[in-house]
Amino acid sequence: MKRRGKGIGCMWYPIGFTVMANPSAATVKVNTDGTATLLTGTVETGQGALTVLGQIAAEALGISTDDVHVVSGDTDTTPMDTGAIASRTTYVTGNAIVRAAEAARELLFEAAAPLLGVKADQLEARDKRIQVLGFPSKSLPISEVALHAETNVGRPAIGSASYNPPTVPMDPETGQGKPFNTYVYATQIAEVEVDDETGEVEILRIVAVHDCGTPINPMLVEGQIQGGISMGVGFALQEEILFKDGVQVNPNLTNYIMPTSLDMPELEVELVDNYDPTGPFGAKGAGEPTAVPTAAAIMNAIYDAVGVRITSLPATAEKVMMAILEKREQEAKSA
Amino acid sequence: MVTTVKDVKTGAEALTTDKELTAPAVKPVTLPSENPVVYPLTLPEPAARTQTPAVGQRASRPDGRLHGLGQTKYIDDLTFPHMIHAKILRSAHPHARIISVDTSEAEAMPGVFATLTGKEIPVNSFGPTLQDQPVLAGDIVRHRGDGVAAVAAVTEQIAADALEKIKVEYEPLPAVFDPVEALKDEIKVHAPNSNIYASKVIRKGDVDKALAESDHVFHREFRTQFVEHVPLEPHSSVAMWDGNGRVTIYSSLGRITLGREDLSRTLRIPQNRVRLIGTIVGGNFGGKNEITNEPILALLSKKTGRPVKCTYTRGDEFVSSTIRHPFIMDYTTGVNNEGKILARKIRLVLDGGAYCSWTGTTIGKGSILAPGPYNIDNLLVEAYAVYTNKTTTGAMRGFGAPQVCFAYESQMDDIAVALGIDPLEIRLRNAFSENSFSPTSQVLQSVAIKESLLQASDRFGWKE
Incomplete structure (x- = not known):
């Protein structure tokens, strides 16, 4: 008989990593037509990082995403970066980019101030223009200001900066300290159907609500969450490298089973309204946490469905069936 | 969709409102080649990429378009004049001393350009925290994935064939596979060093006293498995x-x-x-x-x-390549009758495989996160990573977090069931709030755990 159950998994996750410092550097160059080039030493690993980093640079310069071209991943041309790891790119590299873009923007403000008859600190960059704070009708296109800065003033709008999250070392005896600058939070709730005659688990639905601070690009965060859940499903129910005497017995995709699209449940993804003042425009990160609470939610849903606590992953049909049989045996004994 | 940024166009809206997108103005261009491929080389930019402010826009990825058109160049797509191909011979034993490596027969094969062994690597060690891993094995192999020699040949197939001509003489050594056995240090993976190569303690309050004073104490051991990243593009x-x-x-x-x-x-x-x-x-x-x-x-x-x-x-x-650390997780948790967690004692054993790799960060994050997103005044987390003669475990999405989350959330439901409290309610009673103290006594800010619990349970219809 197929039995339904629901289960919650919630989690917290740090942005960045322990052990060593975690800096990123960036360079932002504003071209004389008002477009810009961003140099970053991180690498696009399929998560959309370069798009998000371009959006961050664009926001700081008051231009659009499409106005920013991102150059990445070449040690000859790009500044140092600790890399695409530990859900750190949006937060750490993003913070470096904000600072680099602000440095370039400051040169634009200084070039524009005499033209607009105000001081540099009275200016803002918005909608592709340098404009007076509180008096936007007095403004100049960024392209004009950038050209002026480079060809008349002789100070091209190029900014470089770095960022390293402030931490406090952990005490070796007690572990007390501040190993990370910020954390994100999330809840996933799974609904499953367990066949109590075969032990097979089908995931019907997962609701995922994640906090990433400001979503720089909500579409890409949603994509990360969907992908993370598929990894979580594999961790929960299918994936396992088996060893015999130190030899992997299933090092191939015929015998190492991973979720395919047919194994994926209905996903309902939402973001929590949140803002972290230490992140770029309030952003934290989203990459790894998306895969964290899925297995927990599924195991709790299995318990809710058939009353067995799975204590070792993955919860294969055999393992779930054995647990159900064991439970029946115990119930029969005590009856 | 709830987001923090107002006036964000949803993807669906952008598609239906942006007329240019649905009707490309430019005729597709056919590129001359053996197998003509039609590339719509000029497509209008989606509005989300051209609007200000940039943050909060559902901007599409420029690399996504290249993926869709097959224009992205992955490494294996790259080719250079006179390029040749390498293959690496892996160890025949999980733990052995290498007596000799004879590559002469492989080198003599037509099409083979060169071979390489560990002795030819100028500095034959690397690793992010401990430089304990050889590029190619030196005197000892410590797991079956250790490279022993490499061949470069005119084709991949000749390189693969040449690997079979390399003669390696081994002296097998006793091996240890079970992390609990490895803790005893009877068989050492990196002799004379202990197998325990990383450890972490997090201590707060008085955990034994608080456990003794708890109304209920729950105990359970949880285990997780080895997992491979399985990227579509291999290294x-x-x-x-x-x-x-x-x-x-x-x-x-x-x-x-x-x-x-x-x-x-x-x-x-x-x-x-x-x-x-x-x-x-x-x-x-x-x-x-x-x-x-x-x-x-x-x-x-x-x-x-x-x-x-x-x-x-x-x-x-x-x-x-590296794989995910299996964890053995022993959880003891004391609660009062209302389900408030008073104390939690956790012992973690990480199967570190043959080399350290990213274990330092995994044991660090795993230990810090292990108590869960809950206010707990009395804590003890002890974690150990041990070498075994198996595939090296390293960084994988979450650095230990999915493992410990499985344990702390499973036990949360054990407690809820035993005390007759709803699983959502018991989490809300214990979850962090703004300015809560983390297990390492850090003041937490921009905390959104209760918000995520409430929003998810509403969306799910938890109370229905």
């Missing part, structure tokens, strides 16, 4: 050593700054003679955070004067 690199002694390497690595440092160190050349180019990576998930075959290809290129490529097979990917 792949091309190395070119030029006449000025400068090496250019295209690599699927996700951290090129540290990769260049590792290459400079292992090859013993200045950093400014190493150019490391990270292309678009076809999936990483933590598995491409350190060098693998790059120094081998660099040295084979130096020997042959040719560009050398190596793309791992799926089998190489499983046995020689």
Whole structure:
């Protein structure tokens, strides 16, 4: 008989990593037509990082995403970066980019101030223009200001900066300290159907609500969450490298089973309204946490469905069936 | 969808409101080639990419368009004049002393350009925290994925055939596979050093006293498994050593700054003679955070004067790249009658595999996160990572977090069931709030755990 159950998994996750410092550097160059080039030493690993980093640079310069071209991943041309790891790119590299873009923007403000008859600190960059704070009708296109800065003033709008999250070392005896600058939070709730005659688990639905601070690009965060859940499903129910005497017995995709699209449940993804003042425009990160609470939610849903606590992953049909049989045996004994 | 940014166009709206997108104005262009492919080379930009403010826009990815058109160049798509191909021979034993490696027969094969062994690596060790891993094995192999020798040949097939001609004489050593056995240090993976190569303690309050005073104490052991990242694109690199002694390497690595440092160190050349180019990576998930075959290809290129490529097979990917740490997690939790957690004692044992890799960060994050997103005044977390003669465990999406989350959330439901409290309610009673103290006594800010619980339960219809 197929039995339904629901289960919650919630989690917290740090942005960045322990052990060593975690800096990123960036360079932002504003071209004389008002477009810009961003140099970053991180690498696009399929998560959309370069798009998000371009959006961050664009926001700081008051231009659009499409106005920013991102150059990445070449040690000859790009500044140092600790890399695409530990859900750190949006937060750490993003913070470096904000600072680099602000440095370039400051040169634009200084070039524009005499033209607009105000001081540099009275200016803002918005909608592709340098404009007076509180008096936007007095403004100049960024392209004009950038050209002026480079060809008349002789100070091209190029900014470089770095960022390293402030931490406090952990005490070796007690572990007390501040190993990370910020954390994100999330809840996933799974609904499953367990066949109590075969032990097979089908995931019907997962609701995922994640906090990433400001979503720089909500579409890409949603994509990360969907992908993370598929990894979580594999961790929960299918994936396992088996060893015999130190030899992997299933090092191939015929015998190492991973979720395919047919194994994926209905996903309902939402973001929590949140803002972290230490992140770029309030952003934290989203990459790894998306895969964290899925297995927990599924195991709790299995318990809710058939009353067995799975204590070792993955919860294969055999393992779930054995647990159900064991439970029946115990119930029969005590009856 | 709830987001923090107002006036964000949803993807669906952008598609239906942006007329240009639905009717490309430009006629597709046919490129001349053997198999003509039609590329719509000019497409209008979606509005989300051209609007200000940029933050909060559902901007599409410029690389996504290239993927869709097949224009993205992954490493294995790259080819250079006179390029040759490398393959790496893996250990025949999980733990053995190498008596000799004879590559002469392989080198004599037509089409083979060069071979390489561990003894030829200038500095034969690397690793992000402990430099305990050889590029190619030296005197000892410590797991079946250890490289023993490499061959560069005119084709991948000749290189693979040549591996079979390499004669390696081993003296098998006793091996340890079970992490609990390995804790006893009876068989050492890195003799004379202990198998316990990383540990972590987090201590707060008085856990034993608080457990004794708890109304209920729950105990359970949880275990997790080895998991492979399975990126669609396996590890792949091309190395070119030029006449000025400068090496250019295209690599699927996700951290090129540290990769260049590792290459400079292992090859013993200045950093400014190493150019490391990270292309678009076809999936990483933590598995491409350190060098693998790059120094081998660099040295084979130096020997042959040719560009050398190596793309791992799926089998190489499983046995020689890093995988996720299995955790053995012992949880003891004391609560009062209302389900408030008073104390939690946790012991973690991480199967570290043959080399350290990213265990330092995994044990750190795993320990800090292990108590869960809950206010707990009395805590003890003790974690140990041990070497075993199995595949090296390293960074993988979450660095220990999915493992400990499985344990702390399973036990949360054990407690809820035993006390007759709803699983949502027991979490809300214990969850962090703004300015809560973390297990390491850090003041937490921008905390959103209760918000995520409430929003998710509303969306799910938890109370229905």
